[in-house]
Amino acid sequence: MLNIFGFIGILLLLLHGGCAHTYTRDDFPNQFVFGSGTSAYQVEGAANEDGRKPSIWDTFAHGDGDIASDHYHKYKEDVQLMANIGLEAYRFSISWSRLIPDGKGPINPKGLQFYNNLINELIRHGIQPHVTLHHFDLPQTLEDEYGGWVSRRIVKDFTAYADVCFREFGDRVKHWTTINEPNILAWFGYDFGVLPPQRCSRSPIANCSRGNSTTEPYLATHHMLLAHASAARLYRKTYQNLQHGFIGFNLLTFGLVPKTNSSEDIRATRRVQDFLVGWFMDPFTFGDYPDIMKKNAGSRLPFFTKKESNMVKGSIDFLGINFYYTLYIKNSPSSLKMEERDYNADMAIEFERNDTPTHQIPITTWRLQRILDSLKNNYGNIPIYIHENGQKTSCNSSLDDWSRVKYLHAYIGSMHDALRKGSNVRGYFVWSFLDGLELVGNGYEECFGLYYIDFQDPSLRRKPKLSAEWYSSFLNKRTMNPKFHMEIEKNTHALSHSLLQYNAMEGSFES
Ligand SMILES: *[C@@H]1O[C@H](CO)[C@@H](O)[C@H](O)[C@H]1NC(C)=O
Ligand SMILES: *[C@@H]1O[C@H](CO)[C@@H](O)[C@H](O)[C@H]1NC(C)=O
Numbered sequence: 001m002l003n004i005f006g007f008i009g010i011l012l013l014l015l016h017g018g019c020a021h022t023y024t025r026d027d028f029p030n031q032f033v034f035g036s037g038t039s040a041y042q043v044e045g046a047a048n049e050d051g052r053k054p055s056i057w058d059t060f061a062h063g064d065g066d067i068a069s070d071h072y073h074k075y076k077e078d079v080q081l082m083a084n085i086g087l088e089a090y091r092f093s094i095s096w097s098r099l100i101p102d103g104k105g106p107i108n109p110k111g112l113q114f115y116n117n118l119i120n121e122l123i124r125h126g127i128q129p130h131v132t133l134h135h136f137d138l139p140q141t142l143e144d145e146y147g148g149w150v151s152r153r154i155v156k157d158f159t160a161y162a163d164v165c166f167r168e169f170g171d172r173v174k175h176w177t178t179i180n181e182p183n184i185l186a187w188f189g190y191d192f193g194v195l196p197p198q199r200c201s202r203s204p205i206a207n208c209s210r211g212n213s214t215t216e217p218y219l220a221t222h223h224m225l226l227a228h229a230s231a232a233r234l235y236r237k238t239y240q241n242l243q244h245g246f247i248g249f250n251l252l253t254f255g256l257v258p259k260t261n262s263s264e265d266i267r268a269t270r271r272v273q274d275f276l277v278g279w280f281m282d283p284f285t286f287g288d289y290p291d292i293m294k295k296n297a298g299s300r301l302p303f304f305t306k307k308e309s310n311m312v313k314g315s316i317d318f319l320g321i322n323f324y325y326t327l328y329i330k331n332s333p334s335s336l337k338m339e340e341r342d343y344n345a346d347m348a349i350e351f352e353r354n355d356t357p358t359h360q361i362p363i364t365t366w367r368l369q370r371i372l373d374s375l376k377n378n379y380g381n382i383p384i385y386i387h388e389n390g391q392k393t394s395c396n397s398s399l400d401d402w403s404r405v406k407y408l409h410a411y412i413g414s415m416h417d418a419l420r421k422g423s424n425v426r427g428y429f430v431w432s433f434l435d436g437l438e439l440v441g442n443g444y445e446e447c448f449g450l451y452y453i454d455f456q457d458p459s460l461r462r463k464p465k466l467s468a469e470w471y472s473s474f475l476n477k478r479t480m481n482p483k484f485h486m487e488i489e490k491n492t493h494a495l496s497h498s499l500l501q502y503n504a505m506e507g508s509f510e511s
């Protein structure tokens, strides 16, 4: 006879085992790397010091980043904080116009010195530098001279800039990312025109003084792909054998969910995947753009010559992905009837983002899993780094950032699931290390940092948030403080509940 109480006991045990998210650093491979990141314009400050010239973000933000988190002057203290919490890697970007103020031509010795100092300080503390070359902050000079990314001349100047970085820093930097979130730069910088360089011609949300939304998103992206490929070719030919590093690329990814389960919305959702991710990953994997983009954009989509196609194909050693939000996708075929279509109209969709009323980012780990699955299945299981993932809070909120602790706990736990399922994910970086100027949010109103900075206080003193304490106990393989256990248990139940909901609601969408 079945002992019903025993059965329930086993069931509870199974349930608990299935979602017992009490893991430690030791549950992950040694080579898997845990870090945190920032980008130059968001934290460095010292915008007009030591020979740096403006980037297009200085122009756009009217000097909001002049001081920022003052990382330029406080880098030693910051690296010490990283070491204190046990960070294994630090992802940062080089300000092109600090290193080469005019975008091309002479190197600024003080800029060179700063990045050498920062990299040396990281190495001294056993922290791997993961470096991005372009994080939205194109030198203003190149924008003024020839329109930046819309001109093919950028390919040569970007390659020369990359050459300086590989030559000067490549003995110590093993992970290079050429361009951060080019898909967002193209969509919001050249179609909607709301982010620098604010180019557009038919945006519903901005009036631009120059630009062409029908052609420039495609043109800028084409040049970003060629510039990346050219830098990657140079790295592989001249540096990789000596320096033994890797060169990759970055994309912002979204959870993509059809608004209804109609076949139209499901197809539209796949189309968005092609427009946002396939736009880059198809050329990297197959040497050409996705068919649906060729069909909908026609001759406005540039084409690769045979030689270019061969250069772009296979030009990444890894892909970095940033993940925060979900977009709900509704098919909108009427936009294809417009004669002068922009990039957004070519997608033929409407979308909504999954913000919560509290303005926190909902925890949706299963959607990140889906993205990893889809990269594995469609693009040959290349190595992946989670370059950005994190929770926002209002900048002046308390240091007890439970919402961030829960968020990080859930996503880092999901890395474990991803590895078990055969994903080639190699590392995870919390966005961000410090509170800073948020580029695609609301300036200093939304903060993502593990460290709090009071921007009203001239000393810009750093204070660890609870999330820094949690990350530190994880990284240092310490037993977690019981206060974390209790809160996280509550979270675990919420999480398994949403997973059940997901199975019921989104199960119909399989790519
Ligand atoms: C753009 O300019 C037009 C004409 O001046 C104005 O009606 C419209 O509201 C502006 N749109 C935005 C988003 O600023
Ligand atoms: C955008 O470029 C296309 C192709 O060169 C051209 O036909 C169109 O008139 C341009 N639109 C604007 C608003 O300049």
Ligand SMILES: *[C@@H]1O[C@H](CO)[C@@H](O)[C@H](O)[C@H]1NC(C)=O
Residues within 6 Å of the ligand: 260, 261, 262
């Ligand atoms: C989704 O599909 C189910 C059947 O599988 C149907 O009952 C339901 O009404 C559909 N929902 C929507 C929003 O289309």
Ligand SMILES: *[C@@H]1O[C@H](CO)[C@@H](O)[C@H](O)[C@H]1NC(C)=O
Residues within 6 Å of the ligand: 394, 396, 397, 445
């Ligand atoms: C925090 O900032 C928000 C928006 O700037 C403001 O409305 C709120 O009153 C501030 N709260 C505190 C505690 O300072």
